[in-house]
Amino acid sequence: MSDAIDTTRPQAAGRFPLLTPAELSAEQRAVYDSVAGPPRGNGTFTVVYDDGSLAGPFNAMLLAPTLGNAVQALGAVLRFDSALDGRLRELVICAISADLDSAYEWYAHSRVAATVGIDEAELEHLRAGSMPPTLSPAERAALDLTRVLLQDTTVDDDTHARVLSHFGHAGVAELSLLVGYYRMLAGLLAVGDVPAPGTGP
Numbered sequence: 001m002s003d004a005i006d007t008t009r010p011q012a013a014g015r016f017p018l019l020t021p022a023e024l025s026a027e028q029r030a031v032y033d034s035v036a037g038p039p040r041g042n043g044t045f046t047v048v049y050d051d052g053s054l055a056g057p058f059n060a061m062l063l064a065p066t067l068g069n070a071v072q073a074l075g076a077v078l079r080f081d082s083a084l085d086g087r088l089r090e091l092v093i094c095a096i097s098a099d100l101d102s103a104y105e106w107y108a109h110s111r112v113a114a115t116v117g118i119d120e121a122e123l124e125h126l127r128a129g130s131m132p133p134t135l136s137p138a139e140r141a142a143l144d145l146t147r148v149l150l151q152d153t154t155v156d157d158d159t160h161a162r163v164l165s166h167f168g169h170a171g172v173a174e175l176s177l178l179v180g181y182y183r184m185l186a187g188l189l190a191v192g193d194v195p196a197p198g199t200g201p
Contacts, residue, residue: 014194016060018053027065035061035072039080044115045108046197056104057185060192075185078178083170086116088139092146092175093182094118094126099150102186107196138166142175149179 024032035041035058036048046055053059061068082089090113097105110123125132131143141162148155163172188194 013053013055013059014189014192016063016192016194018049018059019062021052024062025065027069028062031062031065031069031072034069034076040076044111049197055197056108056194057188057192060188060194071184074177074181078174078181082174082178084174084178087113087118088142089178090116090118091122091126091135091139092142092178094123095143095146096150096179096182096186098127098129099147100183100186100190102189103196104189104194105182105186141166145172145175146179149176150183 019028021029021032032054035054041047047058049055054062058072061072079089090109093109094106094113096102097109106127113123114120119134122132122134131140135143141159144159145155145163148159160172163175167175
């Protein structure tokens with residue numbers, strides 16, 4: 001994993017047209033400003049390309065700005081105002097990204113993960129779909145719930161009980177919303193065939 005942030009707009013950025021600031025309506029501009037500004041816009045991965053267009057799922061949010069604004073606001077709460085520990089949050093997001101083979105999500109959150117105490121060996125386990133042996137019981141329970149939510153339509157009593165014992169009802173709700181949010185973003189990225197920066201043709 002390179003630490004460099006590639007802000008060069010790719011020649012092929014997927015199926016959604018990339019919008020520059022000059023092309024935006026007032027409603028789109030409000031979404032743009034929320035995404036491009038801090039704390040998201042000055043983080044560890046590319047959110048804004050050199051020409052001002054948004055990277056990853058954020059450009060697509062401009063195309064449906066009413067929904068896009070609600071989605072980006074939820075994402076901001078989950079990332080920056082969450083009751084969940086940052087390491088736990090990024091373990092879950094990286095597990096989702098690997099399971100759904102979401103290139104931009106993995107690109108972005110493997111970089112965030114490195115800033116919250118997740119090491120390269122743990123990332124390699126997550127990318128391979130295996131459970132890192134270094135996880136705490138709480139982290140293991142959260143990743144078990146994540147995998148159940150990604151693969152099944154029901155959550156068994158044992159998985160629920162273990163997560164509940166570590167996080168309480170509020171934590172179970174927040175974990176479930178976190179998984180749902182990043183699963184939704186992975187779907188948006190898949191529909192748009194959106195590449196990670198530096199990987200397009």
